[in-house]
Amino acid sequence: MVENLEKNAKETGIRHYGMHHPQQGIMHVVAPELGFLHPGMVVTGSDSHIATNGAFGAFGFGVGASQVKHILATQTVWFRRPKVMRVNVTGSLKVGVSAKDVILAIIEKIGIAGGNGHVIEYCGSAITGLSMEGRMTLCNMSIEAGARAGMVAPDDKTIEYLRGLPFAPTAEHWDNAVAFWKSIPSDSGAHFDKEVTLDGSLIEPMVTWGTCQDEACGITAKVPDPATFSDPARRGRAEKAISYMGLKPGTSITEIKIDRVFIGSCTNARLEDLREASKIAKGKQVVIPSIIVPGSQTVKEAAEREGLHEIFIKAGFEWRSPGCSMCTGSNGDRVPSGERCASTSNRNFEGRQGRGSLTHLVSPAMAAAAAISGRLADVRDFI
């Protein structure tokens, strides 16, 4: 498959960042860091996490293989105008709380189908306070709430991030491009089909306890009792999930023992993610098998320039080459059946990380805290 892709790209003249390219990596990490994504663009790809690019105020939505063929043949794709939802996260985030915790809290609130048929605009002070990398983590998981795309309005952070990147507008066009980007945020009186508000200052470091992303809670909570759920569909699903996950209602989340840790994926394998994890890992020792897989060659090299790899290797982490790795159980990086993994990826579906794997989704700092504790741990105890 890899060779075919290489051959086809060459024949058709499509730029290809292949396996041995010095800037290769996960598409949702590589494309933004090269400056391919600009505000106002329509971007598609055959992967649902293309929604990551909403961080730039670009409209990125995943399409299937037939639609990719359609795009290559016609430069267009059919898309019915979606409904729009605004998710307003007010206040400011507490120490130890990251973009990953924000998106898990949002999904917990609206449900995994809460965004179906909608495109989400994320706004509010807790969102504008996020870095571009944090916004990428946030938008990346829009699909986990059922939304094809999620966006953050471009602002000065967006513009500064793009300045000077290889595929950013050249000096000749820069001012025109910036003027256009500044013109595209939603009008103040814009109508939304659905509005949701969360208080960002109340969001805790989050953990999923089930097999869907809305089955999540704060680290200080307990595994819930499905009997207390008012929605019968979510109750039935939770009963199945808790049984699959081998948990008991009422158990403190911090009592859950973990067998391995994965820090990586298009959700959480950028430089800032690795920095956050390294702050927790510094001077400590992992007690379970733990791997770190940077999102791209560029991220890997930048991390090594800062010496992050030394912190991780000293702490007992495996420092790996870029790729999707254990998020999807790719290339032999699987969680063995019945083992429990604290993972910075985006899907905790049954068997996602390998047949019979048990996944707890967390932020990079929380994953590092789990690695040195051997159980799910509150990252705030390590700060």
Add this chain to the structure above:
Amino acid sequence: MQPFTKYSAIAAPYFFPDVDTDKIIPHVFLRKPLSAGYRNFLFYNLRFTPEGKTKSFILHEPPFNKAGILISGTNFGCGSTREGAVYALTDFGFRAVIAPSFGDIFQANCLQNGLLPVVLAANVVEQLATYVSANPGATISIDLEDQSVTAPDGTVYKFAIDASRKEQLLKGLDDIGITLTDSKLIDDFEAAYKKKLAWL
């Protein structure tokens, strides 16, 4: 693409909510060529042990192994963009899935492959699932022109579908051919767009 007009088949129930695409086809099979057939990859981890031995699962049991219509729960096909989820269903022999709702990307992929996603009210879907579980081999009929589903007991339920999608499915028309009839519009848009956003 095979046209979809009228279709009657045995219906199989797999009535659970949020059946995700990882469950419909595990990621590991997606690199397989289509020509190899995706039939055996459908619900692989539910149907087979890690060693490849058959597990007890409804789609192994006659008459459900000959089913052409699947009945499932809300948000069927949530998750990834993988079109393999649709190939696995069609290669197994399914031509329609009846559910209260579908994942957006999965639904779009269905329409590209002549697999009809039929949305019916949750209580109706549950009744159908219960009926076909209790009466293995019961057939359901779908008439796309009429936008109706006829249950084994003769009750008729109407369903909604986008008019242009319906037309395409009825005729078995390929999206690309239809779009290219508007190629001048596309060229004009592209020229204006490149002028407006000259930095791209």
